[in-house]
Amino acid sequence: MSEARSGAVVVGGGLAGLAAAVAVAKSGLATTHLVPKGPPDRRTSALMLPSVEYLETAGLVPDPAAIGHKLTQIRIIDATPRLIRAPETLFDSAEAGLPAFGWNFPNVKLAEAFEAARAGLPNLTTIETTLEDFELGGDGADLKLGNGERLRTALLVGADGKKSRVRESAGFRARENGHRQAALVCDLDLERPIGGASIEFHYEQGPFTLVPAGGNRANLVWIDDRDVLRSAQEGGKDNLALLFREKSQHLFGRIELATPAHIFPLSTLSVDIAGANGVVLVGEAAHAFPPIGAQGLNLGLRDVADLAAALAAADLAKPGFARPLSEDYARRRAADLLRTGTMVDTLFRSLLADFLPTQALRAGGLWALKLVPPLRKAAFDAGMGVR
Ligand SMILES: Cc1cc2nc3c(=O)[nH]c(=O)nc-3n(C[C@H](O)[C@H](O)[C@H](O)COP(=O)(O)OP(=O)(O)OC[C@H]3O[C@@H](n4cnc5c(N)ncnc54)[C@H](O)[C@@H]3O)c2cc1C
Structure with a gap:
């Protein structure tokens, strides 16, 4: 043949x-x-x-606008009860002279x-x-x-x-390397919209991130211990909505799940x-x-x-x-x-560091990014993959 x-x-x-x-x-x-x-x-x-x-x-x-949503701000909130916490940090694409950091697409x-x-x-x-x-x-x-x-x-x-x-x-x-953390994703409808801002709540087991998906819609990416995510998912959509409201510090009012939650293993x-x-x-x-x-x-x-x-x-x-x-x-x-x-x-x-000096370095790093313009520019470039 x-x-x-x-x-x-x-x-x-x-x-x-x-x-x-x-x-x-x-x-x-x-x-x-x-x-x-x-x-x-x-x-x-x-x-x-x-x-x-x-x-x-x-x-x-x-035409990116036909299928995606602009990402103009990144807001980082340290939601840990740690001894050394990072400051709330906001990156705005206008500060880098850009119309947006990028786009979010399904x-x-x-x-x-x-x-x-x-x-x-x-x-x-x-x-x-x-x-x-x-x-x-x-x-x-x-x-x-x-x-x-x-x-x-x-x-x-x-x-x-x-x-x-x-x-x-x-x-x-x-x-x-397999991680014990996984990622839970779903679409949410929020009472108060997030506009073009991606909002990251940093918890000890990983970030809980809301990404703009147009209007009152946001895409959730929640990284946490696999077992924590699985038991949250098994609790059903009404319990998940309440949990999400708590994890987003009640900043966006009532939350409803627009799609079922899916869990992805991480490595x-x-x-x-x-x-x-x-x-x-x-x-x-x-x-x-x-x-x-x-x-x-x-x-x-x-x-x-x-x-x-x-x-x-x-x-x-x-x-x-x-x-x-x-x-x-x-x-x-x-x-x-x-x-x-x-x-x-x-x-x-x-x-995810439990180690105090690492927490201090991370908090210090975020303070530096908040306060030192050339460092912020370097962080923008690194995050955006500018070569
Ligand atoms: C929760 C989550 C959120 C993410 N968010 C972002 C983000 O915001 N931005 C970003 O840049 N990245 C993000 N990523 C990463 C991004 O999703 C992946 O990098 C990307 O989708 C990988 O695409 P891929 O085509 O390489 O792999 P895959 O999507 O895994 O595709 C592999 C394909 O190969 C096929 N295949 C496997 N074996 C065979 C075979 N033997 N013969 C033929 N075909 C085969 C499979 O069927 C599949 O279609 C995220 C990842 C996760 C888990």
Whole structure:
């Protein structure tokens, strides 16, 4: 039986995979996208201005205002009973001379927009199946698909999430730490709206964050001990609404749940390198961390932007182009992956620290951010992934 051939195969139909499939197909390579059927992604994504600009220029989201909501302020409230507490801190995008820090989007709306961009590309074929396994060899990879088909590709793009089959079978070294914390997400209707402000109440087990979703609607991301979240969820929606009112310090009046609450397990994952031997990793296949400072998909989109740059710099007509391209991609990603991973890890540890000197450092850091303009500017740039 003869084997089908593709210039590139993108594995995974999450947001990173959809964006990567569009970027790879736009390079002109004959591209196959493997997308198994899955449930809709109930999360929302706060995407910083540079990411949103990328979505616009890449044709993925032509009009952010049609599907998202502007994020103009970030308010941090230390809600812990700790000895050393941080001051309440407000960051305003106007202070940085920006119209907004970014936009908040429902992931299902982003997926619809990315799928619309994918539909217009004649050299992109989508197959609704999984990647079962593959072997590398002879300037490419031989793939075995879940539907029984076989496929040979020059370039293989792993966008298959935290448990990436591509990462594992290609032998990329990864470190993963599971956390005892998880994240509970749902949409809330508030009596008093939060406008364009994202409001973070910092509790000892993690932040309770309300993100603007238009009008009186807010998206909740509550990080806490898994068991605490599970028992809160089991208490039913009326009890949850009361609990949310308490956790938001009664600042927004009556609260109602607009959608059911979903819980996501949290872990931290990193790889030593993000590309080699004609295989590249994008999105959570290459990096994952708790949703603190809204970095995950922002970083995933920067992976895709660098993949597009590596494709543009390569001679795709040359046999064996994929190996040097994957090495170029790994070089382009190395500093950003290290810097962002370290930043989120440090932030996560400082938020949960029992250790008094760490609490003092964090409180001191927030005072410094409150009072010292150059530090605030540096924090804006770091949080927004400005390169
Ligand atoms: C609660 C929460 C809130 C978050 N909020 C933000 C935020 O505000 N801002 C932000 O930037 N980030 C945020 N993130 C992170 C962001 O959601 C993720 O980084 C992003 O969605 C990951 O996308 P992905 O495509 O890499 O992975 P996934 O969405 O996990 O997609 C992986 C895909 O691969 C497929 N797959 C798996 N195995 C195979 C296989 N063998 N063959 C084929 N396909 C396969 C799966 O079916 C899936 O479709 C948040 C995360 C959480 C948990």
